[in-house]
Amino acid sequence: MFNDTVINEINEIRAKYPDRKSALLPALYVAQREFGWLSQEAMESVAHALNLPAAFVRGTASFYSMFKHKPVGRNVIQLCTNVSCMILGAEKLVDFLKTKYGVEPNATSEDGRFSLVIMECIGACGTAPAMLVNTDFHENLTEKSLEKILDKYK
């Protein structure tokens, strides 16, 4: 369960909305930050804090693929391999990530540093290939730039 500081934070979120359900998505982000991913305990904590049924919390959370539904590494790479990115070499980047960092799609590197999620278009076709690392946006990727960027994420 959450400690008092987190409970207060969620109460503040809750105060911004007319009803408890509306506060659910932001509260789930808080839970994800606290627990690393949306574990059962994380969702139960949210249910408790917002006084919503746990099944309802899980139903809502499970609709959104941008929540972490299983344990992930310290940094999550979301790389697009849809048409534009693919044409401009995204698939090579997937291989590169695998050989260089030991991380495969939908999995986490052994050292727990990176998890890789393959995305279907992140709206950056004009500057493909593109990816998100955690919440940071990176474009016009090459193997070299990729390596340099990832250096910053330990």
Added chain:
Amino acid sequence: MITITINDKEITLDQPMSVLEASRQAGIKIPTLCNHEILKPYGGCRLCVVEVERMPRLQNSCTLIAADGMVVKTESDVISEVRRGILEFLLINHPLDCPYCDKAGECELQDLVNKYGATAGRYKEEKRKVPESRKDQIFARNMERCVACTRCVRMCHDVQGSSSIAMIGRGGHTRMEPFTAESFNCEYCGNCLTVCPVGAILSRLNMHSFRPWQVDKEVETVCSYCGVGCSLIAQVRDDSIKRVIPKLGLGVNKGLLCSRGRFGYEYIGSEERLKTPLVKKDGELVQSTWSEALGIVADKLTEISKVNSGSSIAGIASSRCSNEDNYVFQKFMRMACGTNNIDSVSRTGFAAAQKYFEDLLGQGITGNMVDGLKHSETILVLGGDPTNVNPVLGLSIRQAARDGANIVVIGNAGGLEKFKTVQVVPHVFEEAEVLESLLLAVSKEKGVRGERPFVDKELRVLADRAPKTDVEGFEEAKKALLESGSTSIVMGMDLVQRTDGHRLLFTVAGLTYLLEARLYLLCERPNEQGLIDAGCVPEMLPGGRPINISDFRAKFEAEWNGTLPENDGLTILEMIEGARNHTIKAMYVMGENPAFNLPDSQSVKDALSGLDFLVVQDIFLTETAEMADVVLPALGWTEKAGTYTNLERRIQLQKKVVEQTGGMEDWRIIAELSNKMGYAMNYSETEDIMREIARVSPLYRDLSYNEIAQGNCLWPYHGEPLRGEVNEVPGMHDVDKEYNADFYLAVEKPLFHSGTLSRRSEALMKIYPEPLLKVGGSTAAKIGLQDGDRVQFTTSSGTIEALVAIDDSIKDNRVYYSNNFRSGGVFSVMKFNIDKVTNAPGIEGCEVRIKKL
């Protein structure tokens, strides 16, 4: 007035409704899937589409409100094509395993595809695979068959209020799951089963053992577990009950059931059922014959009534037996045995409260329809958790809460935790202070009503004493009650099983009186009301007529051909006391288990063992039956016909469903005995008894099975209620004690259990297999307990070991343990004081020490 045209037919509607409802009213069928009578319109499946003139696109008829002048077509080529398309989509991922699925034959998808679907699908890809989950003990969840109509989720959330399941995932992967995706861990009402249109949620109780069209018969009857008296349909094959289902629109429950009613039927076919009479020989109960056993009982009772007098015999009747059984029982005790010592375990709760309220406020004060709860502005709940004791009644309170009613809970809220709007948690055992302050406040505002002199007088006494309370929530509770235009009060028996029970009852009576509230008494067993009406109370003849009024005596003596016994009868705890001091020599127990179901059960056993003669008539060898000199096997629910009177005082028919086990109907056993003892009873079927009751009982006057079968046999029937009035209640203001122990033991009334019956029901035992010690969060924190810890708890009379369950709805320092399991009920370690006004046992103040193991 709204006029619309559907398929060229002009239809006038007298109230606003959807196009779908309007069509149905006009007898025009529109296919639906996500729509369900019990649920609100949802507009999810689009099978109900119709063409509406001057509206673009097809419209969902279930969510489209009929407007004046609308012209609607429910069938056309376009509509058919759309429906065909929707069904084809639904079948894309469907495993097409109908030959193997239990739902086939009553599956809405199958029927729809049969009527509107394409002959073949075009989908060639791999289907989505989701293995059937049997991780729950009761439900099989097959998500390949799910059509994502969300009916189950809406049922669970919008009607049941349990909110235990949800739609998980997105798009083609959407499926229904409970929170953990494994066990449902819910209220197990099974109401989601009722609404699932396909075989996606199925009961595992009789899986793959019959087809819906293979039932030999379906019998409409009434549940045997609690005083709500839900109507249900028992489906039978090969003379055994295969399934119990509710029927939409029928009875008190209108399509809903609780776990006990739906899944608890198995006890009737239990291996443990008694099949032959047993007689004690050399200290052992051995098999006997009816003639030997009845002979012994008749001789022994005759002898004792001659040698010692009738008043040394006592009879305990049963709130699980029918009105007919109980009527015959009390007539037998009074006329054949010559005693007014007739009572039941109901005296420890319902019967005591009922008598108190009727004395004060008149007969029928508790005869209120469960439906009325839904129309209340404020509902005051106290003395127990309605959602556990009378689950389907509890649903009406939850419904009222959803509709905006104030739910004021005094004490722990249990299953109303998410529904309460105001809660007052009195300091432990100081409910009287809170309630008296509440009553005083209401009385100040409302003034004197002047209809009941005793109540008015007591209110003045109260005003002089001017009680006060500073408990949190009190002001809100007061406001909710004072501002309410329509109030209901729902009272559980925890406040009756108190040494100061009468004081608490008085405050509730006062509130009922001043607020002109509807009063509901929670009623644990199916026929507690009927038992009283049948005359199974020491002081009253059938119809609630006081036995000490000579006019009534004379009338019954004429009807019954004999003289009624003179002595005042004893209540049940007095009978036990009588057995202890040998003034009671013989006891006849019908369908009851006092050695287990009365508090301080060990001392009750000790008292019973001092009897010269104990007869027990039951369907199982209960703790009491084990001590008996003669045990007579009776028939159970579904093996015999009769009537029950529920807590609203609705009389309902119970029908024979399966063949019998070898026992006899309770009334027939008694009638045979009576004949042997020289008091003639000539009934050949239950209807004969009802005919007699309808003749002699001023309350059930002129009632017939025919009329009862119509289903609307509601209080006050054609009867004449008595206007009650007392002038004095001795000892009204006694009782003052200090309570300062760390923890107190209280009785848990679990949703899934009733005792003797439920522990022989496999399904209920699977849901709740062993008793748990329920503790609140603060208690757990104080002792350092976690869910699932093993503890030992000790009172002044014993120790029990159990697992702990933390229940956040418990806000005080009570800990709860049930009296439903064979291995150590809570009553084995609870002593009691008698409330001298109500004769109910006060079991509060049971200090308990808890040790973590």
